[in-house]
Amino acid sequence: MRDSGTMGTALRPAFAAGGMGGSAVPALAAARLVLARDLKLAFRKRSQLVQPLAFFAIVTTLFPLGVSPELPVLRPMAAGVVWAAALLSSLLALELLFRDDAQDGTLEQYALSGRSLTWLLAAKTAAHWLLTGVPLALMAPLAGLALGAPGAAVPGIVASVAVGTVALSLIGSIGAALTLGIRRSGALLSLLTLPLDIPVLIFGARATELAIGGQAYGVPVQLLAALAVLGLTLAPLAAAAAVRINLE
Amino acid sequence: MAWTWFHRLASPPHIYRIAGRLTPWLGWPAAVLIGGGLIGGLVLAPPDYQQGDGFRIIYVHAPSAWMSLMVYTTMAVAAAIGLIWRMKVAHAVAASCAPIGASFTFAALVTGSLWGAPMWGTYWQWDPRLTSELILLFLYLGYMGLRSAFDDVQRADRVSAVLAVVGVVNVPIIHYSVVWWNSLHQAPSVMRLGAPTMPPSMLVPLLMMLLGFTLFFGALLLVRLRGEVLSRERSASWIREALHP
Amino acid sequence: MKAFLDMGGYAAYVWPSYALTLTVMVLNIVGARRLLKRSRKDALRRLMIGGTES
Numbered sequence: 001m002r003d004s005g006t007m008g009t010a011l012r013p014a015f016a017a018g019g020m021g022g023s024a025v026p027a028l029a030a031a032r033l034v035l036a037r038d039l040k041l042a043f044r045k046r047s048q049l050v051q052p053l054a055f056f057a058i059v060t061t062l063f064p065l066g067v068s069p070e071l072p073v074l075r076p077m078a079a080g081v082v083w084a085a086a087l088l089s090s091l092l093a094l095e096l097l098f099r100d101d102a103q104d105g106t107l108e109q110y111a112l113s114g115r116s117l118t119w120l121l122a123a124k125t126a127a128h129w130l131l132t133g134v135p136l137a138l139m140a141p142l143a144g145l146a147l148g149a150p151g152a153a154v155p156g157i158v159a160s161v162a163v164g165t166v167a168l169s170l171i172g173s174i175g176a177a178l179t180l181g182i183r184r185s186g187a188l189l190s191l192l193t194l195p196l197d198i199p200v201l202i203f204g205a206r207a208t209e210l211a212i213g214g215q216a217y218g219v220p221v222q223l224l225a226a227l228a229v230l231g232l233t234l235a236p237l238a239a240a241a242a243v244r245i246n247l248e
Numbered sequence: 249m250a251w252t253w254f255h256r257l258a259s260p261p262h263i264y265r266i267a268g269r270l271t272p273w274l275g276w277p278a279a280v281l282i283g284g285g286l287i288g289g290l291v292l293a294p295p296d297y298q299q300g301d302g303f304r305i306i307y308v309h310a311p312s313a314w315m316s317l318m319v320y321t322t323m324a325v326a327a328a329i330g331l332i333w334r335m336k337v338a339h340a341v342a343a344s345c346a347p348i349g350a351s352f353t354f355a356a357l358v359t360g361s362l363w364g365a366p367m368w369g370t371y372w373q374w375d376p377r378l379t380s381e382l383i384l385l386f387l388y389l390g391y392m393g394l395r396s397a398f399d400d401v402q403r404a405d406r407v408s409a410v411l412a413v414v415g416v417v418n419v420p421i422i423h424y425s426v427v428w429w430n431s432l433h434q435a436p437s438v439m440r441l442g443a444p445t446m447p448p449s450m451l452v453p454l455l456m457m458l459l460g461f462t463l464f465f466g467a468l469l470l471v472r473l474r475g476e477v478l479s480r481e482r483s484a485s486w487i488r489e490a491l492h493p
Numbered sequence: 494m495k496a497f498l499d500m501g502g503y504a505a506y507v508w509p510s511y512a513l514t515l516t517v518m519v520l521n522i523v524g525a526r527r528l529l530k531r532s533r534k535d536a537l538r539r540l541m542i543g544g545t546e547s
Binding site: 290291295300301302304305308309312347348351352354355358359362363365366464468471472474475476478479481482487488491 | 497500501502503506507509510511513514517518520521522524525526528529530531532533535536537539540
């Protein structure tokens with residue numbers, strides 16, 4: 001249960017001071033406040049943060065159980081399994097992005113505040129990545145090792161998942177914004193988001209695969225970074241448009 | 249002057265009338281072109297030197313694949329226009345496109361699979377073109393699913409319009425990444441013909457089919473558009489006249 | 494004629510492809526006309542019931 005005063009303490013004075021467009025608090029500073037708030041609130045409910053990670057672990061475990069326990073069989077699939085599990089986990093975590101703020105009216109406050117909604121949503125997405133993408137990037141090598149990856153692959157796995165999850169959070173924010181008002185939107189959110197995630201999956205899995213094979217993984221990681229940059233420029237815009245439409 | 253034309257196009261009663269009158273002008277030429285293309289492709293064109301008569305599937309597969317992409321683009325452009333200029337008619341165009349595009353994407357998938365089957369020995373291969381078509385089908389289904397999740401037509405229009413625009417930006421990215429992925433593993437791709445260039449006897453029917461399908465889409469779009477426009481109209485005045493001629 | 498239907502041995506692939514595409518085209522035509530008919534019926538009904546609701 002959220003306390004209703006969450007908006008008040010740190011943010012209300014800052015947001016109220018600006019009014020329409022004229023900013024006592026410029027967009028970037030407002031974004032930083034939103035980021036800090038989201039992080040603070042998320043840490044109050046740490047159990048919710050762990051769930052996507054537990055899901056990631058379980059999904060990863062399904063593959064050896066379903067296919068074979070032998071590492072020589074698992075190692076060629078390891079990259080793909082890690083990434084499929086990461087994609088699904090990040091989907092699950094998208095619930096956290098907008099739901100609470102939409103329910104208690106904070107999102108509406110953001111939209112009406114006269115600040116750039118695009119920047120604020122970018123800040124929320126950044127918080128989301130810090131809370132889910134980074135932990136996934138740290139857990140992914142464990143999954144990789146469990147599926148037969150050599151220890152030398154760890155930096156490559158971390159790097160590729162860390163960069164890739166940036167794009168996943170951004171792409172996911174669009175889907176989350178589109179399905180804001182829809183009840184039980186889980187399956188629809190997946191149907192909308194997963195096709196758009198496929199390039200991230202392809203480049204990410206390739207980077208991880210190269211890392212596991214001990215080869216240079218720079219090229220796919222750069223492609224991932226390019227997707228992340230593209231997402232950074234376009235996704236918050238699209239998400240803001242969708243949020244506004246859904247709040248009307 | 250140009251603005252009057254644009255605004256008249258945006259007017260539902262006008263569109264309803266014009267679409268009705270224009271439909272046969274697209275429909276009949278489409279039928280002729282498709283009929284001619286079928287004869288040319290099935291009967292007149294010589295067999296391919298590598299694939300024999302199996303290549304003739306191209307005369308239904310390529311137009312279907314063309315439709316799947318062309319319709320999606322049309323849908324996205326109409327959606328963007330609807331968002332930017334707040335035109336109900338543009339949103340109605342986008343809504344009309346989706347089921348047409350999805351059905352032809354499905355046709356492209358099945359015919360593509362049947363085309364490759366004798367060469368591959370299996371009914372499916374993760375061929376880059378087929379894989380891209382499959383993802384495109386998911387994009388269509390997502391769009392249609394999102395639309396149907398909203399009771400309010402206006403909100404459905406605008407939310408799905410954002411999705412369509414996001415999707416169309418992604419289509420080239422998805423396609424490139426799938427081609428790249430496929431090239432890493434050199435999986436077999438068979439949607440090429442043996443002859444280095446297509447002789448006219450093979451090419452002309454293909455062009456006729458492509459054009460014929462495009463006009464067919466136009467005619468279908470106009471019919472659906474009239475239905476969509478009607479369902480978005482609340483005020484009675486023009487409807488009374490339009491429906492009781 | 495037999496050779497035509499046989500399609501050089503590929504008949505099992507060629508004819509179902511054409512049949513499916515034709516079916517998709519026909520279903521599209523039917524669907525579009527049904528949508529228009531239904532929309533007209535609904536619009537007329539709204540006319541009877543309502544009068545002008547903008």
